[in-house]
Structures are given as C-alpha cells and as structure tokens.
Amino acid sequence: MWLISLFKASQLLIQQPLTCLSAFCLKDTDTKGRFSSPVLDVTEKQLIIERNQTLQLNCRGRWELQWVLPSGVPKVYHGTQIEETRCGKKNNQYCSRLMLSPALAQHTGSYRCRYRQKHRKQASVIGVSDSQRPFVKVQSEIPDVVYMKEGELLVFPCRVTNPDANVSLVKFPFHRIAPDYRNIIWNSRQGFTIRSPTFFYIGLFSCETIVNGVKYSNRFLTHRPVNKILDVYLNSTGLVHTLQGQMLALNCTVTAEWNARVSISWTYPQKANGSATIIRRISRSRTNMLFYSVLTIPRLSKADRGLYKCHVTSGPSKRETNTTVIVYDQPFIQLKHRDGPVVQASAGQKSFRLTPKLRAFPAPEVIWLKDGMVAAEQCSRYHADRFSLVIRDVAEEDAGIYTILTGIQQYGLFQNLTLTLVVNVKPQIGEKTVSSRQPGTVQRGSRQALHCTSHGVPPPQIQWLWHPCPPKGVFVCIFACMQELFFVFPQTVGVLTVGKALISGIYRCVASNLMGRDELDIRFYVTDVKGGLIASLEEEPREGGDLHLVCIANRHLYSDLSWYRLTNQPTTSEEASVLGGELTEGQFSHTLYLLLKNVTSQDSGTYRCSATHLLTGEHTHLDTAVEITGVSLRVIVLNTHTHIHALLKGIVYSNMNILSSFTHPFVVPDLYDFLCCMEHNMDI
Template sequence: MTCFLLFILCGLSSGALGKGKEPKEQKGKFSVPALDVKDQQLVLEANQTLTLNCRGRWELSWAFPVGVAKDQESVKVVESRCGKRRQQFCSLLTLTPARAQHTGSFRCRYRHRPQRQSPVYVYVTDSRQPFVELQLRSPDVVYIKEREPLVFPCRVTNPNASVSLVKYPDQPLVPDHRNIVWNSRQGFVVRRPSFIFVGLFSCQATVDGVKHTSKYLAIRLVNKITAVYLNASGPVQALQGETLSLNCTVTAELNSRVSIIWSYPAQANDSASITRRIEKRRSHTLFYSVLSIPRLQRSDRGLYTCHVTSGPQSRQANVSVTVYDRPFIRLKPRHGVVLETHAGQKSYRLSPKLRAFPGPEVIWLKDGMAAAERCSRYHVDGSSLVIRDVAEEDAGKYTMLVGIQEHGLYQNLTLSLVVNVSPQIGEKAVSVQDPGTVQRGSRQALHCTSHAVPPPQVQWLWYPCPSKGLLATPRA
C-alpha cells in the first residue's frame, strides 16, 4: 500500500512539474517545420498557383516576401491538425495567381519560436517583368556605408536571367566574384565599395529583344553632426492648457542620414505630435523635428530631450519644462525695505526678489515719478533698477510696479534708499587766509562749516605755537 501511494505521489509531482512548460528543445523529427518541397527554390510561371504544405510539432505561421504583404487577397492559409493521432500541426498556403512581385522567400515557422523555420525561395518568372521591384521614373537611392557592402537590389524573377551592371553613361562593370558579385536573389553586391561607386548606375536585362532597366543613385553616407540645438535657449515655462512647441534643429554634412528621437515625461500618453522636415543647403543639410503638445497638463512638466544619431555619432539637446496651474506674481524685498549705499559709488542695483508667470511688465518710480524719465543715470535692467554714479540726491523712495495685464494681476513694493555722504569741511575748499594779528585778550570767532550723511560730529583741536623750535602737542 505504501509503495502504491509513493507511486501516485511521484506521478502527480512529475505531472505538476511538467505542466505549463515550454516544449523541450528536440533535435529529432520536426525540430523545425517540414515543407512538402525537396528543393530550396521553386520556379513558377506568372499566373500559376503556388501551393506549399507545412507540418510541425507546434502551431505554425508564415513569413512572406514584401510583395505578397501588399496583396493579401491572393493568399489563403488553412490550418489543421494532422498525423496518425492528430498530434501534429499542418498549414496549407495557397497563392493564386502568382505574380512577378511575389518572388522571394516564403518561410514556415513555429509561432512561439519563429527562429525555427524552413524557407523556400520562389521565382515567379514573367518575360515582361524581369526585375522583381517595379521602378518609377526616378532612380532609387542606395547608400554607401562605412565597412558595409553596397547592394544594387535588382533581384530578378528568373534565376537564369542575364543581368549587367552599368555606370552612367556607358561603363559596364563585370562581376569578378570577389568584389563585385551577382546574386539573383539580391542583385549586384559590391563587397568593398570605393569612391568609383558613387554616381548613377543601372541594372540591365534583355528579354525577347526588349531591354529592361532599373536605375540606382549611389550616395556615400557621411556621419558627421555639426550642431544640435533647440528653439528654447533656457528653461521653458507655460500655463496648463497652453500649447507647447519645441523645435530640434540638426546641422549635418551633405549626404548625412540623421535619426531624431524625442524623450519626454508623458511619452506613454501619445499626447504629442512630431513633424519632420529636411532642408538642403549648398554646404550642409538641416534636419528639423518639431514636437507639439496641444493642451499641456501638470504631468507634462519635466525634461525634454532630443536624441540625434548619425551612424556611430550621437548627440543630444534638452530643456526643462515647467507647467503652472495659474498665473502668479511673487514680490518681496531681498535685503529689507531700507537700503544703504555711498555717494560716489560707480553703480548700485535695486533688485527685489521677483517670481512671476507669464513674464510681467515692470515699472520703477522714484518719489512717485518714473525713474527713467527723472534722471538719465537711472537704467532698468530686466526687473532691476541700476543707478550709475551714485549721488546724494539719489536718496529717496523707490517703488517697483509689477503687472500682468492680460490676467489682471498687479503688485508693488516700495524701498527706501539712504545715500551716505562722507564728511566734508567747507573751509577746506577755499584758500587759507592769513588771519593777521589780533589784540591780546580780544574775543575772536572761528567758523567750521561741515556736511555729511548722517550728520557729522565736529571736534575742535588747539595747536599752540611752537616753543623753542619744537612742535607742541595739540590740546583739545
């Protein structure tokens, strides 16, 4: 009985551990899906039907060439269970009618493990369309990148097509199977492109006496970012509900390819719209990316960063955005309401603490009159009042008027300025007169005229005449 219970517990334990696990990696049958074709490529005629049957151990999915994705109505996929015990999965793909642009790789793969797949390359031949991609009148652009092969993507609908590569105006380039290689599934591949591969090229194929051409403009990419800057030179402040617009401008060399990506606080909300524009100049290229948020919320405040990459190069510019609920004015003294300075000082600045949004209008008054009109030495610098060449008459009451007219907000602050004046004796300004001789015992009056702010204290000292050639010590 004990052995029987142990057997049941072990069985339950094994089942519980196995439940919900991913299928184990197996290298046996159906480790990758199996297609019902033996060759790695198929060749069909245009308007024929392509049928592919795929079988596997788990659920299946298909990956199609680019040309098929644009024409889904021609594709039909039927899923079913198959095998002796119906433990396998089958998927039947039908493509009808097959077109030249359907040429490419069809891949059957496991849905949960797409890296496990079985491909087959299908050519859909059409004598009227030897090249898979239909080209407009203007040539396609291909880029020469550092340490990467250059591909002229003129892949063909027939694996046996004869194609030549010609540089404009009439210079054929013969594949040497080392640097220039022809591949019917890719086109012409130049493994180590040099400067001679910059310019206009064409892939040419002649079918039934008709010449077909695909043109390509090869441009050498330059990865040099000269400058990145935003239209906001400092922190941005805005009111809730207003529109925020930030422009990231990138200056790069000609032929540069630039990627611009924004990161910002409410990025997950998709509340922002981004528009891009490229402007070619004679010596450089300008890339513009404008981020706009129509109705700002408190959640939109924070750091906005413009990330720019061009090949291995990367740069960025950022700005801080503050969103206020309502307009405001906050005004208070910086060092009290009574201030002191000295006459003769080169300049003195009256600068209370002011915070306001939106930017307010500031007017300074001196004793009730506009300061700038009262004296040419008074200059308003931002929200501060600067007094040049301070004089005694600059003492008085200064009033700062702050207003945001569109929101009806007003505030003022009055400061008293005391201008200290160094003591001066008026008699020193005139030449010294010889008092002459006076009669002994007579009364004489000596005058001392002085001025200072604050009022000075006057002290008299008496210097007796020198005795026997020696200077006497003055007496108070």
C-alpha cells in the same frame, strides 16, 4: 552544378596561414589533435551541383555539432533535413547529416559545421548553377542601395551562382569598369569591391553578365550618407511657464548637411497617454537641410508639467536638447524684498542694480519711481532692465526712496514695493579745499580753537592726533584741551580747543567711516615773536657808542639767521658784507645779536637780517635803517642852552626806522666829548 570550397577553422584562426585558389580563400586544418575541428566528408575544395539536385553533407566530430547555413536558405525550409547520430567504434563521436532538396540558386554560399560549445568549425562554399538565374539575388525594378562611407570599402554585392561567370561593372549610362585587382576587385562570392572609393562612384551602377545570349543585371544606387548634425534647438531654451488649460507648442529644429537624414523623437511626461500630436517638416536652404518636429498639447493639465526632450539621431551621431514646462493654476504676483527694505551702494560705483524678489505669471508691467516720480524721467543714468532698476555711475544724489509698481492688467493684479537706497560716501574734510595750507603761528599762551568739518555717509567719526609724540609724563594740553563734535547730517564738525598754547607741533584731524578716511594736518607753531620774524634796534646809537641789533625768529619756521650790511659801493661777493653775531636758542625762538662798538657816522646804513624758511625753503629778510648823526660845535655855541638841550634830546640820538632810510645825514666831529662837557656845565 554545385561549387564547394572547403576550409577549416580553429580557436587559433588568426595565427593560421591563408592559401588562395580561384579567388576562394581556405584555412589549413588544425593538426594539433584529431577532431579538434569537425571533419566534412567533402574532399573537393569547390563543389558545384545543378539546380534542383539534392545536396548532402556529412560532418563528424568529438562533441555535439550544429550547422550554419547561407543567408539564402530560409530558417524554415521544407527541403532541409538534419540527422544527428553517435558514431565511431565506441560511439564516442558525433555525426550529423545535412540534406537540402531541391537546391536552388539562392542557396549558393558557405555551409559551416561547428561544435555547439566551441569555436572550431569546418565550412564549405557551395554554388548552385542556374543558367536562367546567374545572380544569386533576383532584383525588382527598384535598384538596391549601397552605402559609400568614408574610410570603408564600397561593395556592389552582385554574387553569382557560377564562379566562372564573366561579370562587368557598368556606371550609368555606358561606362564599363574593369577589375585591376588593386583598387577594383572581383569576387564571385562577394561581387565588386572598391577599396578606395571616390566621388566618381556616386550614382547608378549595374553588374552585367550574358548567359546563352541573354543579358542579366543587378542594379545598385550608391548613397554617401552624411551624419553631421550642425545644430539642434528648441523655440524656447529656458523654462516654459504657462497656465493650466492653455495650449503648448514646442518646435525642435535640426540643422544638418545636405544628404543628411535625421530621426527626431520626443520624450515627455504624458507620452504613454499620447496627449501630444507631433508634426514633421523638411526644408532646404542653400547650404543646409532643416528638419522640424513640432510637439503640440491642446489643453495643458498639471500632469503635463516636467521635462520635455527632443532626441536627434543621424547614423552614429546623436544630439538632444530639452526644456522644462511649468504649469500654473492661475495668474499671480509675488513681490518681496531681496535684502531687506534698506539697501546700500557706494558713491563712484560703475553700476548698481535694485532687484527685488519678483515671481509672476504672466509677465507683469513694471514701473520704477524715485521719491514719487518716474525714475527714468529724472536722470539719464537710470534705466530699467526687466524687473530691475540699474543706476550707472552712482552718486550721492542717487540716495532716496524707490518704489516698484507691478501689474497684470488683463487679470486685474497689482502690487507695489518700496526700498530705501543709502549711498555711502567716503569722508572729505572741507578745510582742505579752502585752506591756504600755509603754516600758522599762534601767540604763546593764547587760546586757540581748531576746526575740522568732514562730509560723508555715514557721518564720519573725528579723531585728533598729535605729532611729534611727547615724552612720557609730558602732556601736550597742559592747560585744558577740549574736544567737541557736532553732527549735522551728512557732516561732522570737530572742534579742538587749546586753552593755552605752549607747545608747537602738528595737530592731525582724522575723519573716518566704513568707506574710508580723510586726514588734515594743522601746523600749530607757538611763538613769542609776532609774525614769526622781527628785527629791531635795542637802543638808539650815538657816535662813539655801541650799536645793538637784534633778529628774533620762530625756531619752527626759520633757520640760518645772519646779519649783513647793505652798502652803496659794489662788492665783489656777498660774503664780504656778512657780519658776525651771537646766536642764542630759546624755547620758542632763536635770537641773533649783533654788537658794533665805537660806531661813527660811517657805520650808518641798512642792516639786513636774513633767514631761511624751514617749510618752503625760501629766503626771507628784514631791513633796519640806521643813521648816526652829529652837530658841529659852532652851531651848538650859537644856539641857546635851550636849543642845545633840544639838540641833546632830539638830534644827537639816531632815529631807527625798519625798511626806511635817512636822506640828509650830518656829522659833528668829537660831538661826544662836547656833549659830556655840556652836561657838566648845564647848570652854570
């Protein structure tokens, strides 16, 4: 018995409504125009015929027609006949007749009549009922494999020849699954469809039906394909260097998930000649599958050099990896300077690498020497990295002559290369470390030599600067200044000679090279005061006379000059003992004069000159002890004139000692009048 279901299609199939009857879906015929789609002579929606009967279908349309048959009908089948004619009242139509005899169960399916050049068609679904063959496909003992893919429907294609057959889906061994038409749908033309399959549907399933008391089944084994490729790598990731005549073996290893199936293929220069043999192997680990493909070429030739690619596919997933094979005629060593025979580093660098240009095959043995001795044995900061010598924390003592020794003993090949390493050092002025950094004074008009010794690589250049800048037309070195440079590698000694010191200021020594610069400031203060600060008594005082005290200080070193007297009696404040004075400013120094008139013995004491150091901010002072003494009249009278004369020469005048005091003062009242008198009577 045949089962036929008719449905028509047009170029606007997606926009047409669907009507479902007996689980066979039909499309309404396009009504836009006559013969816009071909017309079949079958009016029933379903057509069922018996096995071995003859199927005859007629199709009419406006253009040339062709038939599309089910997959169960072989392309070359002796029982298939197609007759094409022109028809209609004016023979302006095309007619086609399909005859299939005998009709068999596997011929069940959809028969379509369509235009050759257009998409409009009309189709019929025809079933051939066979009581001895309820399933369209007859299986062997091996079950068919159905694939369960993520996000896709799972279909068990157990199509039947009779749409009314009662078919059950059974999971091994005895679990029957009933259609619910939500997730599990039965269709006689498709089989069982699972819309949202889970891991439950992995296993062995069968479609079962009973006809005339006989049980028939189609068996299916579900397989969940895994296509994820975790990793692909070759045993050699970089360039492969080898010699002509040697063997090449490349191993492509693929790591994939469990249940994955991968395909590994190679492309290589001599693939067309089949010069390589390929061996495949599979192994398992606890978590992954490992696939190996080993390509081997027993004897390499120059034609085998080039790119070798390993291609891996697993379903839609694709990966590849490659390497380049370089084939040499014979072993060799090529050793050259990379940046010339002299290389430069800088002191303080974290790391410096000596790397010559070295090409060799096979890989040579390498030894580095420094000044004729094995470098690694001289210093722990030296270590070899393949063909390079790495120097960590570069220091000045790393400079020297380095030699690289290379050799391939098995072939008797040896070659050496020498490099000179220069370590550049930033200038350092030696006087900065030994100088007390205290300001210096030079005597006015003296000849001075300023020294500046700088160490550095390359030897520094020395320049002398002056501060402050003099006015235009005024020369600092009025009397000959001479600059001399002495080079004693790696030092430079600069000597600036000032012929006659007349101007105060700062001389700056600047030492510079390509690594940087260093500076030293030399304070040059010209003074007419020895030591920079002095206090003195202009003339010896006498009672009734004037006391003249002088405090002289270098104007570049001291300020705030003041005189005050120290007394044994406590004072309420220091200001009470401050004395006046007259300050005069000179070219090289300041002078503070103190004048006390009509002094008496009560004015004896310690007089202090105080000043503030301009550079250090410290307060300093110098003390002058002054004692004014006299002799009583009775003592002078009793003495001889000679004695009196001695008194006049030695005692009447006070003695002045800096930072000293008198312990036994004595006073003679009105001694001045007495001496004046004695002066007038000395010759009587």
